[in-house]
Structures are given as structure tokens and as C-alpha cells.
Amino acid sequence: MFFLTWFPTYLVEYRGLDFIKSGFLASIPFLAAFIGVLLAGFTSDYLIKIGRTAEFARKTPVLIGLLLSTFIIGANFTDSVFFIILFLTIAFFGNGLASITWVFVSLIAPKRIIGLVGGVFNLIGGLSAVIVPSVIGFLVEGGDFSPALYFIGILTTIGFLSFLLVVGKVERIELDKPNNLEKIDLENNDN
Numbered sequence: 001m002f003f004l005t006w007f008p009t010y011l012v013e014y015r016g017l018d019f020i021k022s023g024f025l026a027s028i029p030f031l032a033a034f035i036g037v038l039l040a041g042f043t044s045d046y047l048i049k050i051g052r053t054a055e056f057a058r059k060t061p062v063l064i065g066l067l068l069s070t071f072i073i074g075a076n077f078t079d080s081v082f083f084i085i086l087f088l089t090i091a092f093f094g095n096g097l098a099s100i101t102w103v104f105v106s107l108i109a110p111k112r113i114i115g116l117v118g119g120v121f122n123l124i125g126g127l128s129a130v131i132v133p134s135v136i137g138f139l140v141e142g143g144d145f146s147p148a149l150y151f152i153g154i155l156t157t158i159g160f161l162s163f164l165l166v167v168g169k170v171e172r173i174e175l176d177k178p179n180n181l182e183k184i185d186l187e188n189n190d191n
Helices: 007-014 019-049 054-077 083-106 111-139 146-165 180-190
Strands: none
Touching: 007 019, 007 180, 019 054, 019 083, 054 083, 054 146, 083 111, 083 146
16 A cells, blocks of 8 residues: 555655656556566466465465565665665565465355355555555654555565465365354345
8 A cells, every 4th residue: 555645745745856756757657567466466376286285376476476565665775766766566466466465365265155255355555555645644753654565565474474374275165054043044035
């Protein structure tokens, strides 16, 4: 969310780039993210094609992407425009790689409630789109973006550890068979 909300402000107000130059430089990380999104899909499908497990094939781009996203913190340690854009480009490329997480909805969600799981998945993503920019706004209130970049690095590290340690085997969750009452409701809805 940093790139969609605070990135231009970061370049112009915090890093002191003029608006025209910042617009050109801001496009570089977005192009990298575009490439990352495509590469994640191609790589994941290729890994399946050569016989890797769904868990390995789907998690690998996400894990690599989340690790690369932590490179955003590197921008705190340089004043060089080249290195700032480099760190942010690597981070946004990683964000693109990690964007394949939506595939887990179709792989893990019980067949009867894929729509519900997908809706909850998008709801949580939408909540993060509200909360993260607000937190960044609070963190940069004094004009220093360093805490915001650390915050993003911490979030991506938590995401990495979650995918590594919490997301278990990538297989469909099977719900218990519906009880008789649910069967009656399903039959009544068919009429």
C-alpha cells in the first residue's frame, strides 16, 4: 500500500525530488512489480509442470517476494537517488512476486464455500488497504519516513514467517458432510 499511497510523497517531500523527475523515477518500481506479478505466475505454473508439489510451487514465489520486499528498509541507509530507487524497485518487484497469494483461496478453501473464503480474503486485504496507509501517515507525521519503511519491513517479515510456519500443507480443507438440517435447507433452496 505504500507504493499506491505514500510513494510520491516520499520522493517529493522527504527525498526532495522535483515532481517531474519523481514521476519518472516512481514508474520504475511499478514496472518491476508488473514483471514480478507475471514472473510469479509463470514460475509457479512451471514448478507444477516439472512435478514440484503445489505447496512448493505456490509458496516459493510468495516467500521469495516477501523476502525481497524487506529491501525497502535499505532506502533508509542512503541518500543516493539511484540506490533509493534500486531498493524500492527490488521491494516492489518482491511485492509483485508475493501477490500470487490469492491462488491459495482456490487451493485450500472447501469447495462449498470458495466464494465466502475469497470474500473474506478480499475483505482482509481491503482492511489492510485502509489501516496500513493510516499507520504510515501516523508514523511520518514528523516528516521522517524511516519508521514507515521499518514498519513495512516488519510487516513483510511477519508475512514471510506466517507463510513459512503457519500456512501448512497446501491442500483443500474438507468440511464435514452437511447434517440433515443443512440437507433440507439445500433441497428447499433448489425449489
